[in-house]
Amino acid sequence: MRKTHIVGNWKMNQSLAEIETFFNELGELSDINCAAWIAPQGMHLPILLEKKLEGFAVGAQNCCEQDSGAFTGELSPKSLKDLGAHFVILGHSERRAIYKEQNALLNKKLHKALENQLVAIFCVGETLEEREAGSVEAVLKVQLTEGLKGLTDSHIGKVIIAYEPVWAIGTGKVATPEQAQEVHAYIRKELANISGFKPESTPILYGGSVKPANVEGLLTNEDIDGALVGGASLTGTSFKELCQNSK
Structure with missing residues (x-):
């Protein structure tokens, strides 16, 4: 059985006081059954890593395709793991x-993250124009096949897919549970064609x-295993409600 994940992507938000x-609002997480993960800004990683909560994990919003070198401003996957x-x-x-960022670069980043034993949440999704043109499956097929190619069996178990329709991000629009399930089912079918x-x-x-x-309605679908959440993850009260409603 696949575990439910609620992943908060804080993007370029949250001051020290807000964290x-x-x-303080979040409290304990012992009463939830999902994995509760947060990706803060890079400079705040050490602060969140000090929090020892049941089911809670911390990660990054991006990483470099190299472990080290002259890559000013980048986040080393090796250093993230360390x-x-x-x-x-x-x-x-x-x-x-x-x-x-193109699929070829993302594939390099994915390989490097997995080599460093990081779980990788690999995002795919279509724009409104692509959806209206009836190209959803074609767009996702390219993103999946080019982005996930060349992975070893040992690495594949550390990959999570996130489907994010671009037209629904930060717009207040949300795919209906039926729309989301249809695309998730297609993604799962397409994964079967990728080696390993x-x-x-x-x-x-x-x-x-x-x-x-709306999270509970989305998660009633058999192929939706959790959520990658932006704005609703920024307060402890809202994030905890997301986790509690993810049954």
Whole structure:
């Protein structure tokens, strides 16, 4: 059975005071049954790594495709692992759109993250234009086949897929549970065509304006195994509600 994951992506948000307030609101996590993960800004990783909560893990929002070298401003996956990070998010739609990260680069980042024993949350998704053109499956097929190629059997078990329809991120729009399930089912079917993947055991998360009020409806679908959450993960109260509603 695939474990439910609620992953908070804080993006470039949260001051030190806001982080303290978050954990005061969050309290203990002993009453939840999901994995509760947070990806803060890079400079805040050590602060969150000090928190010892049941089911709680900390990761990064991105990493470099190299372990070390002259890569000013980058995050080394080796250093992330040394620091104690558990996971890294790769291929988020904002990285693809704003920083023009392509599938070939993301594949290199993925390999390097997995070599360093980090769990990799690999993001895929279509724009509104691609959806309206009926190209959802074609777009996802390219992102999956090019982004996930060349992985070893030992690495595949550390890959989580996150489907984030770009048109639903930060817009207040959300795919209906039926729309999300349809795409998740396609992703799971497509994973079967990628060497080494066991689609029935690979978690697939949904990302796109997920909130405490809609997360339960999304997770009633058999192929939706959790959520990658932005704004609704920024307060401890909301994040805990997300986790409690993820049954």
